[in-house]
Amino acid sequence: MKKLQKKSLYLILFGILLNTHVIYCQTSNEISTYNWFDKNIGVESLxxxxxxxxxxxxxxxxxxxxxxxxxxxxxxxxxxxxxxxxxxxxxxxxxxxxxxxxxxxxxxxxxxxxxxxxxxxxxxxxxxxxxxxxxxxxxxxxxxxxxxxxxxxxxxxxxxxxxxxxxxxxxxxxxxxxxxxxxxxxxxxKFYPANDKKEIIALFPDSKRKINDFYLTYRNLKKDNTPLFMKNLLKYINN
Structure with missing residues (x-):
C-alpha cells in the first residue's frame, strides 16, 4: 500500500512538473525539480x-x-x-x-x-x-x-x-x-564547409582583408588550437 501511495505521489509530481515546463521557460528552479525527480525515482528507471x-x-x-x-x-x-x-x-x-x-x-x-x-x-x-x-x-x-x-x-x-x-x-x-x-x-x-581560408573568404568576401590579417597574426594559434582559432576568427569578422 505504501509503495502504491509513493508511486501515486511521483505521478502527481511528474504531472505538476510537466505543466510547469509548458507554462514557464526554463529556470534554475525547474532544473532543480527535474534533478529531484530523477534522484528520488532512481536514475536506473530513466x-x-x-x-x-x-x-x-x-x-x-x-x-x-x-x-x-x-x-x-x-x-x-x-x-x-x-x-x-x-x-x-x-x-x-x-x-x-x-x-x-x-x-x-x-x-x-x-x-x-x-x-x-x-x-x-x-x-x-x-x-x-x-x-x-x-x-x-x-x-x-x-x-x-x-x-x-x-x-x-x-x-x-x-x-x-x-x-x-x-x-x-x-x-x-x-x-x-x-x-x-x-x-x-x-x-x-545553409551549411557550408569551412576547412580552409579560401572557403571562408568565399563566404565572407567583404571581410577578405580582415581574414588574411587574422591568419597572419594568429598562425601559431591555428597550429596549436585550430578550434579556438576558428571561433575567434568568426567572432572577429561577424561582430
Missing part, C-alpha cells in the same frame, strides 16, 4: 539507460586517449527522446563518436554508450553539441558537432574526431590518438 556498456581496453602512449578532453567524466546535460536531463556525469568518445554516461555517480565504474539516434543534443561543461543525423554524408560527417554562435546569425559547427595509429617505438605496441577537426558554417539557413 529511459536513456538502455545502451550497451562502454568498454575501453586501449593501451595508449602518455597523454593520449580517445576522449574529447580526458578520461574524466564531468557534469553535463542531454536532450534524449525530447526530454531534458541535467547534471549527469558524461564523457564524449571522439574516436567512436559515442556519448557516455556514468549513471551511478563518480565512484561507480559502470559506463554506458547512450543510443545516438535518441540524442538531439548534449552539453559538457560550457560546450554544447548537436547531433546532425541528416547532413549530406557526401560532404559532411554525420554525428555530434560542437555548436558555436559567432554573431550576426552565423553559427560555427566543429566536428571533433580522432584518428588512431599504432606506435611501435616502445617494447609493446601502444595506441596514439591524433586529434582532427572539420568545420561547418551555417549562414542564411
Amino acid at each position: 529511459d536513456f539507460e538502455n545502451g550497451p556498456a562502454h568498454l575501453n581496453f586501449d593501451r595508449t602512449i602518455s597523454n593520449h586517449n580517445r576522449y574529447y578532453i580526458s578520461q574524466d567524466f564531468i557534469k553535463g546535460n542531454i536532450r534524449y527522446n525530447d526530454q531534458e536531463y541535467y547534471d549527469l556525469l558524461l564523457n564524449y568518445d571522439t574516436y567512436s563518436d559515442e556519448l557516455i554516461l556514468k549513471p551511478y555517480g563518480e565512484f561507480n565504474t559502470t559506463k554506458i554508450n547512450l543510443i545516438r539516434n535518441n540524442i538531439s543534443s548534449f552539453k559538457i561543461g560550457t560546450e554544447k553539441f548537436i547531433n546532425f543525423k541528416k547532413l549530406n554524408s557526401t560532404i559532411f560527417r554525420k554525428g555530434y558537432y560542437e555548436e558555436f554562435p559567432a554573431g550576426n546569425n552565423v553559427v560555427l559547427y566543429i566536428k571533433h574526431y580522432k584518428d588512431k595509429k599504432k606506435n611501435s617505438k616502445e617494447e609493446i605496441d601502444l595506441i596514439e590518438f591524433i586529434p582532427k577537426h572539420e568545420f561547418i558554417i551555417l549562414k542564411e539557413g
Whole structure:
C-alpha cells in the first residue's frame, strides 16, 4: 500500500512538473525539480539507460586517449527522446563518436554508450553539441558537432574526431590518438564547409582583408588550437 501511495505521489509530481515546463521557460528552479525527480525515482528507471556498456581496453602512449578532453567524466546535460536531463556525469568518445554516461555517480565504474539516434543534443561543461543525423554524408560527417554562435546569425559547427595509429617505438605496441577537426558554417539557413581560408573568404568576401590579417597574426594559434582559432576568427569578422 505504501509503495502504491509513493508511486501515486511521483505521478502527481511528474504531472505538476510537466505543466510547469509548458507554462514557464526554463529556470534554475525547474532544473532543480527535474534533478529531484530523477534522484528520488532512481536514475536506473530513466529511459536513456538502455545502451550497451562502454568498454575501453586501449593501451595508449602518455597523454593520449580517445576522449574529447580526458578520461574524466564531468557534469553535463542531454536532450534524449525530447526530454531534458541535467547534471549527469558524461564523457564524449571522439574516436567512436559515442556519448557516455556514468549513471551511478563518480565512484561507480559502470559506463554506458547512450543510443545516438535518441540524442538531439548534449552539453559538457560550457560546450554544447548537436547531433546532425541528416547532413549530406557526401560532404559532411554525420554525428555530434560542437555548436558555436559567432554573431550576426552565423553559427560555427566543429566536428571533433580522432584518428588512431599504432606506435611501435616502445617494447609493446601502444595506441596514439591524433586529434582532427572539420568545420561547418551555417549562414542564411545553409551549411557550408569551412576547412580552409579560401572557403571562408568565399563566404565572407567583404571581410577578405580582415581574414588574411587574422591568419597572419594568429598562425601559431591555428597550429596549436585550430578550434579556438576558428571561433575567434568568426567572432572577429561577424561582430
